[in-house]
Amino acid sequence: MTSVGTVYLVGSGPGDPELMTVKARRLIDEADVVLHDKLPGPEILGLIPEDRREDVGKRAGGEWTPQEYTNKRLVELAREGKTVVRLKGGDPFVFGRGGEEMEHLAANEIPFEVVPGITSPIGGPGVAGIPVTHRDHTSSVSFVTGHEDPTKEESAVDWQALADTGGTIVVLMGVGKLPQYTQALLDAGKDPETPVALIERATWPDMRVATGTLESIVDVRDEAGIEPPAITVIGGVAATREKVVEFLANQTGEWDGEGEEE
The missing domain is CATH 3.30.950.10 (Tetrapyrrole methylase, C-terminal domain)
Incomplete structure (x- = not known):
């Protein structure tokens, strides 16, 4: 029986890779899958191999991924036994909807950890x-x-x-x-x-x-x-x-x- 993986709600900071925490960088390198927003920026996203990242970002007036899909995807990947990084710009809990994702993970009994980031x-x-x-x-x-x-x-x-x-x-x-x-x-x-x-x-x-x-x-x-x-x-x-x-x-x-x- 596949064990449930852990989801990490990670803040990447305002965009400069050197402003990420040491823990954030380590988790990105170790993750099986990184679900990311648009806001981490091209330099940070460039650190992640394309085959290990999924874009679930939102941009005003442009591309939009429903939050319900992101919530569902986090649970699906964790139940497959994967280590998942949910990567957000800034800090997960400052207008990043990290609170909603945390509640959804808890309701579905998915282990998670919050990794704060420098808020923009x-x-x-x-x-x-x-x-x-x-x-x-x-x-x-x-x-x-x-x-x-x-x-x-x-x-x-x-x-x-x-x-x-x-x-x-x-x-x-x-x-x-x-x-x-x-x-x-x-x-x-x-x-x-x-x-x-x-x-x-x-x-x-x-x-x-x-x-x-x-x-x-x-x-x-x-x-x-x-x-x-x-x-x-x-x-x-x-x-x-x-x-x-x-x-x-x-x-x-x-x-x-x-x-x-x-």
Whole structure:
């Protein structure tokens, strides 16, 4: 009788392979099958032989794998006795639906383990020179999804409350709906001159950053052609980048401003 395999819910970090944990890399190398999202990035996915990986990713407005299929596939593979890595960008439990998969595995009595990863709403802004908290700007930060369940009758995000807190707001998967939530924050009374940064493909070799204000960022997005995957950072911390980007460019030779829109 075939013994049941183990499923590992693994966070790959924001995309740079060197930002993966040692455990994540080991499990990827040892897995019989890796079910991956789109977000781990080409360099990380390139580490996995094609015959050991399955794409179950989702992309706004593009290819889409139903979550029900992914849940079913995890159980099927484990019951075949395989060691399975469910590889996600960032951390499995930060808008990664890892919680749903964990519950499904438990309900089907499939052994599993969670392997945390560097979450993109912290790591992404960081590599772009933007701290999500700063003593001079804010002592709080809120993570918000810009792509809620389309079956919801109304948004669960209280933009008025977020505007009232005065803290940093980091929006994931929100490039397409940028006009809606920036307007919601303006309607809630947030200062139109609030700094905003868009970070596309954070930590990937082709990372780009575009900056503006709450009032101008939609035009900046359009002019720069910023596309998913991207992170939106709203708040005074977004302006910190201006103070460090030139120094970091001179220090590393990597921040040459290419693709930069100010």
